[in-house]
Amino acid sequence: MKDKESSYKTIITQTDNISLIKCGETKVMRISHFLSKKNNEVLYNSICKEEKNFKSYEFPGSDTKTSTFLELGSKSNNNLIGALTQKAYNTLNKQIIKQLPSIFNTLDINPFPVTKIPLTFVNCSDGHYGAPHADSTNGQYQISILYYFNSIPKVFKGGDLQVFKTDTSSPEGYNNPPLFTIDFENNSLIIFASETFHGITKVKSDSDDFSDGRFIAVGFLSSPIGNNIK
Ligand SMILES: O=C(O)CCC(=O)C(=O)O
Numbered sequence: 001m002k003d004k005e006s007s008y009k010t011i012i013t014q015t016d017n018i019s020l021i022k023c024g025e026t027k028v029m030r031i032s033h034f035l036s037k038k039n040n041e042v043l044y045n046s047i048c049k050e051e052k053n054f055k056s057y058e059f060p061g062s063d064t065k066t067s068t069f070l071e072l073g074s075k076s077n078n079n080l081i082g083a084l085t086q087k088a089y090n091t092l093n094k095q096i097i098k099q100l101p102s103i104f105n106t107l108d109i110n111p112f113p114v115t116k117i118p119l120t121f122v123n124c125s126d127g128h129y130g131a132p133h134a135d136s137t138n139g140q141y142q143i144s145i146l147y148y149f150n151s152i153p154k155v156f157k158g159g160d161l162q163v164f165k166t167d168t169s170s171p172e173g174y175n176n177p178p179l180f181t182i183d184f185e186n187n188s189l190i191i192f193a194s195e196t197f198h199g200i201t202k203v204k205s206d207s208d209d210f211s212d213g214r215f216i217a218v219g220f221l222s223s224p225i226g227n228n229i230k
């Protein structure tokens, strides 16, 4: 797959752990080692303890067998989850908010205020994949944020993020093959404009243990004044 990808992507390293992966107008920011090692472990361990609170997707057309989810930071689930999980969510939320100035700057998006980011935690198992899509095609959201985490050692293969070029003249809205792929890496934060088309390569795993799965937290930021792309 990778050899078919465009060769003109550039990786602009901003600091040891922050990079901008760019191909034409399409940009994705990646922050490696996002949380401290300790906070990454605490988050993983507390989320694993929430297995019973993860739900299957119930809407039509979704993949109900290979992924389950838990929404945090909105309203309903806050009294369901353990104190440790609440704390780990708060830590992740705080760290993301701390990085926002650098995120706005790197992605060339006019800053807007963000106080709390509801995050949906998703556990993906063998066979899970994500068909290419954009999180927002109507300007509802400006920024998509993904936090990746997994067991150490990592048990599954695949589950990498593919990024596509928007093409309004094609029926799907994007071009194949992908512009580039970002490998799934524990404790990394991936950020891009929500109009960016992206998909996930198939997860392959011999284990069906929840704790061996591919974990993500996904959140969307919306500006009070709508589309803010500079
Ligand atoms: O699983 C991922 O890495 C991406 C998930 C995603 O694209 C979404 O929830 O909209």
Ligand SMILES: [Fe+2]
Residues within 6 Å of the ligand: 133, 134, 135, 198
């Ligand atoms: Fe998405």
